[in-house]
Amino acid sequence: MIGKILGNRYRLLELIGEGGMALVYKAECSLLCRTVAVKILRPQYASDAEFVERFHREARSAASLSHPNVVNIFDVGKEDGIDYIVMEYIPGDNLKNIIKREAPMSIERALDITRQIAEALHHAHQRNIIHRDIKPHNILVTPEGQIKVTDFGIARAISASSFTQAGMVVGSVQYSSPEQVKGGVVGPQSDLYSLGCVLYELLTGTIPFQGDTSISIAMQHLQGNLIPIRELRPDIPAAVEKIVEQAMAKDIAERYPSALAMLKDINLVESKGYRKHRLIQDADFPTQVWKSARNPHETGSKSDHKWLSWLIFGFSISMVLVGIIGFMFLYAVGPFKKAVVEVPDLVGEELAEARQLVKEEGLNLRVINYLYNSEYPNGTIISQQPAPGQKRRANTEVEVVVSKGPQLVRVPNLIGKNQLEAELALEEVGLSLGEILVDSSPEYPEGVVIKQLPDRNTQIEHGASVSITLNVTSTNLIKVPNYIGRPLSEVRDELRSLGLVFNQATPTPSNIYPEGVIVDQRPLPYDRVPLGTAMNFIVSSGSDSN
DSSP states (O other): OTTOEETTTEEEEEEEEEOSSEEEEEEEETTTTEEEEEEEEOHHHHTOHHHHHHHHHHHHHHTTOOOTTBOOEEEEEEETTEEEEEEEOOOSEEHHHHHHHHOSOOHHHHHHHHHHHHHHHHHHHHTTOOOSOOOGGGEEEOTTOOEEEOOTTHHHHHHTSTTOOTTOOOSOGGGOOHHHHTTOOOOHHHHHHHHHHHHHHHHHSSOSOOOSSHHHHHHHHHHOOOOOHHHHOTTSOHHHHHHHHHHTOSSGGGSOSSHHHHHHHHHHHHHHTTOOOOOOOOOOOOOOOOOOOOOTTOOSSHHHHHHHHHHHHHHHHHHHHHHHHHHHHHHHHSTTOOSEEEOOOOTTSBHHHHHHHHHHTTOEEEEEEEEOOSSSOTTBEEEEESOTTOEEETTOEEEEEEEOOSOEEEOOOOTTOBHHHHHHHHHHTTOEEEEEEEEOOTTSOTTBEEEEESOTTOEEETTOEEEEEEEOOSSOEEEOOOOTTSBHHHHHHHHHHHTOEEEEEEEEOOSSSOTTBEEEEESOTTOEEETTOEEEEEEEOOOTTO
16 A cells, blocks of 8 residues: 555555554645545445445544644545545654553643543534544654544444444443443543543553453443552542542443533642642741840949949830830731731632631631532632732631532433424523434334433533434435535525525634634534434634634
8 A cells, every 4th residue: 555645645655553443554645745644444344335434424523623632634535445534643652652651650741641631522522522432542642742632433433333233342441431331322421431541541550440351341340349549559649539530430420521520620630739838937036135244343333323224224125125026026927917918819729728728818718609610610719809919907808609510400301302392301401402413213203313412311511412313214314515614694595405494503703714604513514314404503703803
């Protein structure tokens, strides 16, 4: 294959990677004069038409991702029976090889890597794209230490292919979530479980569960007890151990509800866990020794009285000085401490620590409200009054609002409902409709929901989206065009002619697309949907700077 040119522009230079599904080549793009990576399907996959179609669709979906920690997909193509994806070329190494050489890693570096992966997952999950195979092998590290997650959506294509048999686990079993092991519904929290496994390995140098066979490892993900990370490495703070344990909770309800929630804890530990607290010591007040020089031969003469007068005067002055020094001492460290003090910054601090901070400054803390907040973890301060840095007298009250964490709601049962009924049921609990897929099942009527993601009764963050799969038993399906980059005004007229229905357009600032141009769409480009499917669009409202 070396030297072969694909798409009349990608010349294969060298083989740089091999996986069970594909070969990866370093290539040169003659059109843009840049180095790229080309992933070519192995023949056993390329011969399955259903898988290839799904593979191309997932690759196009992943191409919508644009994030510093995600490997960009530039092109998807087929030539001479070769199916390929053109991606960003990342010099460096994959995280698995780095773990073999360097783990266990420092806490700071392990958290930094995990945070970058979580940021990539948050970006993807917001667009209803689940990775399904987070593992160190799929995480690339540039020479500068930047993380790049690759292969988004490809595991989903594998899971839908004829090569996946009933009960087969999609993804590497060492990092698979319990629901993946059981062959259940895989959602955003499955990626977070896998990320917890990666963090465990970064910190300890070993995978969480080990066994002689894949089945034995899979069973441990379902039923095994995780060796507490601090038993293997006592220097790890309890807050870091908590992140690992919550990410790897077997029960989804106890796991992080979103990548954003996990990011908040990581950022909190990074900002507080290694902060060097300045130790303030009281100033030394050296003992003063007062000495007098009297002539021993002088008796009760006038000079004695004079000396006595000066002694009394000096003693009085010294007492005044001692009084002033004593008052200043009490003012600095005693009951009169800091009559005017500076209000500390409490936002982001845990409530108990905030109480201690204001107490040290001679202030009082009063909680005036508890509110749901997805930005600040439960029990941390959202806002305060007076503001940080302001001067206030001692014993002044600092009023704070405390976070109750993200508001979690249970996903309703959408199975058997039509699209409109599903949207109303989601809206009633504060959720929105996400990706709409289609499938065929003789057990349900035409046009009703037969699958949903996340599953019913799953607790997710208020305002999140739920994807559904509608039952389509007819062959009357429409291939959705790619409307991204086109003016909404033109697209609305085309929808009617195709048998699609305009539903809504949500504005968003964009420094790339002019005002009124489509930035994203649901259903995604090239999806096959039934007649009458509602289309939702994200439309540019112009640049932020306007």
